[in-house]
Amino acid sequence: MIISVASGKGGTGKTLVSVSLALSLKDTQIQFLDCDVEEPNAYLFLKPKINISRSVNVLVPRVNEVLCTHCKKCAEFCEYNAILVSPKKVEIFSDLCHSCGGCAIVCPTNAIDEEEYRIGGLIGGKAGNIEVIYGELEVSRPLAVPIIKEVKKHTSNGKVVIIDSPPGASCPVIEAVKSSDFCILVTEPTPFGLHDLTIATEVLEQLKIPFGVVVNKSDLGDKKVWEFCSSKGIPILLEIPYQRRIAELYSKTIPFVEEMPEWKEKFQNLYIEIERLINK
Amino acid sequence: MKQIVVLSGKGGTGKTSLVASFAVIANNAVVVDCDVDAPDLHLLLQPSILKVKDFYGPKLAFIDKEKCIKCGLCIENCRFNAINDDFEIDPFACEGCGVCGAVCPQEAVTFTEQKAGKTFISKTKYGLMVHALLNPGQENSGKLVTMTRLFASVVAQEEKQPLIIIDGSPGIGCSVIASVTNVDYALMVTEPTESGIHDLKRLLSLIKHFSIKPLVCINKYDINEENTKKIENLCANENIPVLGKIPFNPIVVEAMVNGKPVVEYSPESNVTKEINKIWSRINLLL
Numbered sequence: 001m002i003i004s005v006a007s008g009k010g011g012t013g014k015t016l017v018s019v020s021l022a023l024s025l026k027d028t029q030i031q032f033l034d035c036d037v038e039e040p041n042a043y044l045f046l047k048p049k050i051n052i053s054r055s056v057n058v059l060v061p062r063v064n065e066v067l068c069t070h071c072k073k074c075a076e077f078c079e080y081n082a083i084l085v086s087p088k089k090v091e092i093f094s095d096l097c098h099s100c101g102g103c104a105i106v107c108p109t110n111a112i113d114e115e116e117y118r119i120g121g122l123i124g125g126k127a128g129n130i131e132v133i134y135g136e137l138e139v140s141r142p143l144a145v146p147i148i149k150e151v152k153k154h155t156s157n158g159k160v161v162i163i164d165s166p167p168g169a170s171c172p173v174i175e176a177v178k179s180s181d182f183c184i185l186v187t188e189p190t191p192f193g194l195h196d197l198t199i200a201t202e203v204l205e206q207l208k209i210p211f212g213v214v215v216n217k218s219d220l221g222d223k224k225v226w227e228f229c230s231s232k233g234i235p236i237l238l239e240i241p242y243q244r245r246i247a248e249l250y251s252k253t254i255p256f257v258e259e260m261p262e263w264k265e266k267f268q269n270l271y272i273e274i275e276r277l278i279n280k
Numbered sequence: 281m282k283q284i285v286v287l288s289g290k291g292g293t294g295k296t297s298l299v300a301s302f303a304v305i306a307n308n309a310v311v312v313d314c315d316v317d318a319p320d321l322h323l324l325l326q327p328s329i330l331k332v333k334d335f336y337g338p339k340l341a342f343i344d345k346e347k348c349i350k351c352g353l354c355i356e357n358c359r360f361n362a363i364n365d366d367f368e369i370d371p372f373a374c375e376g377c378g379v380c381g382a383v384c385p386q387e388a389v390t391f392t393e394q395k396a397g398k399t400f401i402s403k404t405k406y407g408l409m410v411h412a413l414l415n416p417g418q419e420n421s422g423k424l425v426t427m428t429r430l431f432a433s434v435v436a437q438e439e440k441q442p443l444i445i446i447d448g449s450p451g452i453g454c455s456v457i458a459s460v461t462n463v464d465y466a467l468m469v470t471e472p473t474e475s476g477i478h479d480l481k482r483l484l485s486l487i488k489h490f491s492i493k494p495l496v497c498i499n500k501y502d503i504n505e506e507n508t509k510k511i512e513n514l515c516a517n518e519n520i521p522v523l524g525k526i527p528f529n530p531i532v533v534e535a536m537v538n539g540k541p542v543v544e545y546s547p548e549s550n551v552t553k554e555i556n557k558i559w560s561r562i563n564l565l566l
Contacts, residue, residue, distance in 0.1 A: 139485040192536060
């Protein structure tokens with residue numbers, strides 16, 4: 001079973017919820033995939049013993065200047081403006097390249113082949129019964145999606161897979177949540193939280209992934225998130241009140257379910273409820 | 281013209297609440313919301329829209345089944361696994377690269393530009409605002425950010441406004457890179473949590489990479505004063521000015537619920553005092 005944890009707005013508590021869920025399911029083999037590769041944080045809480053660490057590379061074009069006639073067909077073809085052909089030189093902007101391979105296909109003199117280009121890393125390890133894998137985008141590289149794809153390639157059958165998604169509502173989120181059996185949307189009961197939750201629900205509806213909502217800091221703000229969810233028939237799976245203790249533990253990367261074990265049961269119940277909703 | 285962008289690696293640290301307050305204090309600066317995936321600034325600044333412009337995202341492939349001979353070349357060459365065995369395009373996987381069209385012997389593939397979002401030029405009580413909305417699930421938020429910033433520059437020039445304040449998005453990826461290019465200052469809003477510090481460090485390397493002058497402010501600094509000290513030391517070592525430390529105060533959320541920038545909603549609060557101090561320091565730099 002694959003459960004992803006997402007939110008339109010950043011900082012609503014995705015990592016808090018996904019880490020707590022992973023730590024609460026004790027007798028289960030769990031795989032935790034942190035797909036927030038721009039700012040991966042879950043490993044700070046789960047503290048895995050690292051045993052995998054490797055580079056994530058993409059293919060970018062390499063031009064053989066001897067064969068190149070500077071016809072510009074490659075540059076005209078490239079949708080991402082990653083190739084600039086001047087009369088004497090071809091310049092490749094690897095950070096803009098989407099690795100589609102089209103430039104090599106359209107080159108009439110076979111002057112283009114491809115080389116590997118590092119865009120980040122993939123790191124993995126064990127934390128008790130939890131296998132943790134996360135991606136880390138190299139600073140100044142713009143493309144997160146290929147790293148998310150690489151992390152998700154490791155998705156293990158037979159385990160409960162928990163995916164920590166990046167914030168927002170564009171391509172990295174789609175890549176992270178797609179093919180999940182269920183998605184938990186974490187929100188806070190504020191106008192910002194509600195606005196971005198609405199956007200996130202549209203993404204999940206398009207992808208046809210069933211979802212429910214966890215309201216974090218549930219006693220702050222107003223009641224509009226509840227009104228929205230009840231009008232749309234979206235289940236509210238759990239409410240986590242704002243407690244200074246939770247915030248303090250979070251600030252020290254101590255998972256609050258370890259210090260406040262009564263919460264483990266609530267997260268176990270959350271999991272049971274998700275199973276029930278999927279099988280309904 | 282000067283441009284300042286407000287960023288945070290980690291989401292939810294208070295970028296938008298801060299930018300809305302800056303808009304009030306700066307009075308008549310052009311304010312830009314570049315968090316196009318999940319824009320929220322309009323909820324505080326209550327803009328009335330003057331102009332709307334459509335944003336076209338990447339092309340989407342379409343295979344004409346009448347012409348298709350099912351040779352499979354498109355499937356074989358598509359690096360995004362966007363074509364299924366029935367020769368249908370998965371719109372979420374297709375990146376519009378055009379390879380399927382280039383290899384098709386039957387010219388069965390056509391491409392359509394898709395409306396992927398909108399940009400708005402608006403007026404608020406505090407001046408002009410440029411913002412955008414990416415349709416949920418679309419690609420290319422970086423391009424939309426660039427387009428939004430371009431409109432902001434044009435508007436600022438037309439109106440002879442010397443200052444643009446940009447609300448950025450979380451992370452360090454394409455939309456963040458698009459919102460930092462060619463700005464003068466990046467104010468990074470962080471919170472005193474280990475994850476906040478982790479994300480701040482990554483964002484800081486990005487800002488340095490693009491040779492932008494970094495500034496820091498610590499939000500909810502009193503949640504963990506030990507970590508606040510850590511951030512201050514980190515910044516001191518790197519010669520980065522810490523412009524202020526905003527205390528945790530539920531009044532910020534209350535202001536948000538009432539759809540107002542906090543400096544306007546609660547002019548006497550400790551949060552307002554600190555934001556005023558931060559802005560006066562930014563003003564000195566500008």
